[in-house]
Amino acid sequence: MSRELDVEPEIKYTEVHEIIVPHLGHIPIAKGDFHALPTKAKKFIAFYADYLKPRGIFICDGSNEEATEIIHKLEERGTLEQLEKYENCYVCRTDPADVARVESKTWICTKEKHKTVPRCHGDAKGGLGQWISPEDCQKELQSRFPGCMAGRMMYVIPFSMGPVGSPLSKIGIEITDSNYVLLCMRVMTRVTSKIWEVLGDGDFVKCIHSMGCPRPWRKKVVNHWPCNPERIFIAHFPEERKVKSFGSGYGGNSLLGKKCFALRIANAIARDEGWMAEHMLIMGITKPGGKEHYIAAAFPSACGKTNLAMLESTLPGWKVRCVGDDIAWMRFNEKGELRAINPEAGFFGVAPGTNWKTNPNAMASFQKNSIFTNVAKTDDGSYYWEGLEDEVEDKNIGITTWLGKRWKIGEEGKAAHPNARFCSPAAQCPIIHPKWEDPEGVPIDAILFGGRRPEGVPLVFESYGWNHGVLVGAACKSEATAAAEFHGKKIMHDPMAMRPFMGYNFGEYLDHWLQFGRQSGLKLPKIFHVNWFRTGADGHFLWPGFGDNIRVLDWVCKRVEDKDVAVESAIGYLPTKGSIDLSGIEDKVKWDELFSLPKDYWKSDIEETKAFLDREVGDDLPKEICEEIKKMQERINKM
Incomplete structure (x- = not known):
């Protein structure tokens, strides 16, 4: 029996191979050649296609053409807005309820509790990791994930953490229904079809993410940012090298190659393999x-x-x-x-406080090909946040805040969220080593x-x-x-x-x-x-x-x-x-x-x-x- 069944026990793994793969004909492949993928990757994708019920499958290749296609869709939808002063830069505003890592809803699932958390004493708050039992985790996930991608595209993102093919690198595959995640993952990780060649039939870290908004979605979507903040749940399975994240589209909660894989899961892999x-x-x-x-x-x-x-x-x-x-x-x-x-x-840095005086190299890094989340936008097509006051020539210029409100420098309130971010390729840093x-x-x-x-x-x-x-x-x-x-x-x-x-x-x-x-x-x-x-x-x-x-x-x-x-x-x-x-x-x-x-x-x-x-x-x-x-x-x- 597959370890996958610890969380999704209602489908036998053999049925995934014998039944779900043929049934992919009923779920259109919007992009990519499913049958050319390695066997383990096909089984993984097929399992979740059946489980999450998307309207189609989009196998990503990380190309510029692919990104351009997705960007145009998000612009039409209103999720992204171009920053006209810069080359290929866009601003995105999230639902105000989805703006940061949610540590209280982030869990580590292992069969034995003390594989996750220490044997604490007295009034320990358990702040060094939150454990959840497989049984409780299964209940939480089963109440969220089945059919959660109905009416949405399922994006399959093959990525490498570290240079592709390096002995120090690891491969992951993220499944998501967020095209914002796709755009940021291709900046923050190495997304390329070469991953399939390097992977072969080897193992990979399984990353499953959904915004938790199957269509038709009966709740109001704020800022063209579908999410389900009341139901956020992020579960890590270090023994299985797997992450499942539900409800949030924000950075570390959804870009699963970042904190979830590169730290929490890699942390356990490093212990097992003798590195850090x-x-x-x-x-x-x-x-x-x-x-x-x-x-x-x-x-x-x-x-x-x-x-x-x-x-x-x-x-x-x-x-x-x-x-x-x-x-x-x-x-x-x-x-x-x-x-x-x-x-x-790439860099997923905090924007407020960053300026040409405090960090000119970071500023130079995101002058093109970057995505800004929860920053403000000036009327002449520039980004804006607290810390840039002295660098704006026209102090009376109109600004649209991260909440979509009109604002000017000197008025009450903040233009950008304190955790507003820039997402830019590391290769663009002028002092990259x-x-x-x-x-x-x-x-x-x-x-x-x-x-x-x-x-x-x-x-x-x-x-x-x-x-x-x-x-x-x-x-x-x-x-x-x-x-x-x-x-x-x-x-x-x-x-x-x-x-x-x-x-x-x-x-x-x-x-x-x-x-x-x-x-x-x-x-x-x-x-x-x-x-x-x-x-x-x-x-x-x-x-x-x-x-x-x-x-x-x-x-x-x-x-x-x-x-x-x-x-x-x-x-x-x-x-x-x-x-x-x-x-x-x-x-x-x-x-x-x-x-x-x-x-x-x-x-x-x-x-x-x-x-x-x-x-x-x-x-x-x-x-x-x-x-x-x-x-x-x-x-x-x-x-």
């Missing part, structure tokens, strides 16, 4: 006349990953190049080097963790070793962001910046990291923590950030090269005074305040971290982490 799937940017930095170093960095969503990945240095002569801005797949090679690839092919699609990946020298920490946490510090570095990552906290459904300025735990993206038991995940430290012959990267967001007594940021972050990366590179520019502290190695180049910004930086370690703050912080890990990870917390916590407490008590 992480919520990290990858960048190469070269100082004048020096060697290039590669850095991976993990920050929660909307905490500056894209800005750092595309950093425009304020120090002359530095070269910064972007490999990826959001996700890293990393594997140790036979030489013991940690090699990383960016599994994605020449090796960004190297099938062997790039060698990682340092790993950074960080978040929005307004008090107590210094600009940068280095861990005392690999195990301590894993604790530093596990202890990450940050203010909540607009990327998910949370509101306010609450400081939340976000260990390894993976809290919303864990695909299996977090205690086992920490142990997976630690086991690399137990192996001999591996060239382990140094691990650091950075905090661009510390504020002073006046409430202003103590560090200028953006392009000046190169100064911190300069210090990181010095440490990678084992230069003696650090001093021991209770929390790790801190920069020696003067070891960070402050030329030109001396009057903006209060060094002592920026690197101060208030004892009471850190004593409270490590106690709170210990309580969090005890509560949320419980019996699955590795002993090495407990030992590192104890060492840190002892150091803090001696401050």
Whole structure:
């Protein structure tokens, strides 16, 4: 019996092959040659054609001609509107009820609960992954998916996460009834008919998505954006390498190659195969006349990953190049080097706050061939969002907000949603690294963790070793962001910046990291923590950030090269005074305040971290982490 039947038990797999495939004659193939596909792909498509009951099947090839056809349809429907000032750029407005990742409705389904969530203690909130039993999951899915594509086209999207054919890449097939998803997936992943050749009769990650609006749909459709927000349900099956998403058309909920596959499912695959799937940017930095170093960095969503990945240095002569801005797949090679690839092919970045001053390279990346979601549009055919005020010449120009209302700069309210996005090809980034699609990946020298920490946490510090570095990552906290459904300025735990993206038991995940430290012959990267967001007594940021972050990366590179520019502290190695180049910004930086370690703050912080890990990870917390916590407490008590 197929594992597929854990969720759809009413059809036997043999019947799929013997009955449903011949019946495809009754479901028109709108595009593509179904019978030329690999056998496993045909069975997968046939199964869901019978189960979801679409009016037709559209097998995608990722071509420009295909995209043009879909764009014209969406323009006629009113879903997309052209931005006339740019080449092949469009704006899309979603239903206001469908604007962000919905973590509360995102589940991991495994037969054993503790394959997904740790053995928690006391009042654990279970924030490190949500488990659902196969039986309960089946009930939820059975009440949603049967016949949910009636009257709609079923798009079949073959895609590769990572360069097509790379030993570090993985293949997926997404089935969806959203042509917006098709357009974004062809930007964010590698969609091409070559996938079928590479796949052959091998395995692939199964991705099933529906907006949950079969026709005739009796509810009002807002902004030409069909969705079913009251019924959103996103289920991951790591043991089966499968994702099923219902009700939402927004980004991470529907572009299943992104967080669902590239993190939650890949996270479990990486554990099984001995590598790492992480919520990290990858960048190469070269100082004048020096060697290039590669850095991976993990920050929660909307905490500056894209800005750092595309950093425009304020120090002359530095070269910064972007490999990826959001996700890293990393594997140790036979030489013991940690090699990383960016599994994605595009950027799905937060638009508000992005401008020619804060991130000129991101701006340059989406000047053509891009899709903007929930941004505003000016009357002369340009995009607009908060942060672009100083870059609009005509301050009285008419603007249509993301809610379709007329608005002008200076009026109350916001023009764009705080989580408005740009979706653009990575190849268009002016500083994209020449090796960004190297099938062997790039060698990682340092790993950074960080978040929005307004008090107590210094600009940068280095861990005392690999195990301590894993604790530093596990202890990450940050203010909540607009990327998910949370509101306010609450400081939340976000260990390894993976809290919303864990695909299996977090205690086992920490142990997976630690086991690399137990192996001999591996060239382990140094691990650091950075905090661009510390504020002073006046409430202003103590560090200028953006392009000046190169100064911190300069210090990181010095440490990678084992230069003696650090001093021991209770929390790790801190920069020696003067070891960070402050030329030109001396009057903006209060060094002592920026690197101060208030004892009471850190004593409270490590106690709170210990309580969090005890509560949320419980019996699955590795002993090495407990030992590192104890060492840190002892150091803090001696401050």
